[in-house]
Amino acid sequence: MEAFFKKAINQFAQNLPFVIYKKPNSNTISGLFQQNDSLFEATDFTEKGFVFASFDGSKTFLIPENQSETISTVFQKKEIVVSRNESNSPNELAKKNFVNLVAKGIQAIGNNEFKKVVLSRKETLELADFDLISVFENLVQLYPTTFVYCFYHPKVGIWLGATPEQLLKAKDKEFLTIALAGTQKDAGSTEVVWPKKEQEEQQFVTDYIVEKLKNVASEMVVSKPYSLKAGSIWHIKTDISGTLNSSSSLREVALLLHPTPAVCGFPKDKSKAFILENENYDRSFYTGFLGELNIEEQTDLFVNLRCMEIEDSQAHLFMGCGITKDSVPEKEWEESCNKSVTMKKVLDCRF
Numbered sequence: 031m032e033a034f035f036k037k038a039i040n041q042f043a044q045n046l047p048f049v050i051y052k053k054p055n056s057n058t059i060s061g062l063f064q065q066n067d068s069l070f071e072a073t074d075f076t077e078k079g080f081v082f083a084s085f086d087g088s089k090t091f092l093i094p095e096n097q098s099e100t101i102s103t104v105f106q107k108k109e110i111v112v113s114r115n116e117s118n119s120p121n122e123l124a125k126k127n128f129v130n131l132v133a134k135g136i137q138a139i140g141n142n143e144f145k146k147v148v149l150s151r152k153e154t155l156e157l158a159d160f161d162l163i164s165v166f167e168n169l170v171q172l173y174p175t176t177f178v179y180c181f182y183h184p185k186v187g188i189w190l191g192a193t194p195e196q197l198l199k200a201k202d203k204e205f206l207t208i209a210l211a212g213t214q215k216d217a218g219s220t221e222v223v224w225p226k227k228e229q230e231e232q233q234f235v236t237d238y239i240v241e242k243l244k245n246v247a248s249e250m251v252v253s254k255p256y257s258l259k260a261g262s263i264w265h266i267k268t269d270i271s272g273t274l275n276s277s278s279s280l281r282e283v284a285l286l287l288h289p290t291p292a293v294c295g296f297p298k299d300k301s302k303a304f305i306l307e308n309e310n311y312d313r314s315f316y317t318g319f320l321g322e323l324n325i326e327e328q329t330d331l332f333v334n335l336r337c338m339e340i341e342d343s344q345a346h347l348f349m350g351c352g353i354t355k356d357s358v359p360e361k362e363w364e365e366s367c368n369k370s371v372t373m374k375k376v377l378d379c380r381f
Contacts (some may be wrong), residue, residue, distance in 0.1 A: 085238055127151075144304065147352075176260055191337030226356065246282060253270045293350065
């Protein structure tokens with residue numbers, strides 16, 4: 031593992047693109063280390079490599095397999111100590127702005143503009159002695175059931191995250207996706223009771239995905255909703271699998287799913303327009319998607335949640351909440367604060 035991380039450190043020092051990542055519940059950390067600083071894009075999804083796409087669909091960057099050295103290592107479990115840094119609490123102005131944004135979203139739902147919208151905010155923290163590899167290791171150690179990654183390109187920037195949400199898994203014509211919604215802070219119990227608002231939100235996501243996939247797939251199987259724990263947060267999850275029609279392409283399916291109601295809303299076009307008009311910041315790659323594209327004949331894509339962008343001596347954290355007619359602005363603010371803990375933890379822990 032030490033030689034693997036040394037390779038990443040050298041790559042970073044030379045301003046050369048790379049991505050290192052670990053899949054959920056896996057013991058393998060993989061890396062693609064690009065041999066030049068060119069900026070490549072995935073255009074038709076027949077390419078092979080690691081894809082990194084923005085929320086608005088304007089950027090779909092690629093670290094190509096044929097331009098990179100591919101290395102993997104075995105993950106080694108370590109004990110880490112998490113310190114609680116209360117000085118990282120957001121200010122009252124941030125709270126007021128987000129509460130007002132949520133209230134505006136609820137009003138738009140009341141006006142029948144859409145049924146659900148996912149609203150987010152960005153929180154910026156000052157960093158001291160930031161170490162890229164240490165933070166990636168912290169993510170791997172703290173969140174073993176998520177997709178953990180560190181992506182660097184000198185023309186894009188530095189992003190790290192630990193996301194619980196699969197966008198699409200595909201091999202040949204078989205595919206798997208999930209519906210993930212609802213949020214509840216872990217209270218130490220294995221029995222999670224979900225209020226009506228969260229159940230309704232989850233059903234929106236499931237219904238939307240199934241309806242969209244009917245046009246491109248057959249033999250679909252939809253599981254019953256179940257609770258999934260990601261770090262200190264519980265979600266409701268539904269598995270959806272099937273077979274793609276012979277005329278359907280991987281790119282077509284990915285773009286049908288992205289952005290899902292879990293990160294955008296429902297109906298998608300109207301909720302997305304509301305987000306772009308009212309959030310007052312650029313999500314960039316937050317709530318975009320990323321992952322393996324046609325590596326070893328398989329595609330494994332995830333939604334970019336629970337992530338941060340590193341810029342100079344600052345970390346930009348991103349948190350979003352699903353808003354329905356039953357949402358309460360103050361509670362949505364608390365939910366966003368709970369979600370911010372995922373990234374704050376990795377900035378405040380040591381081996």
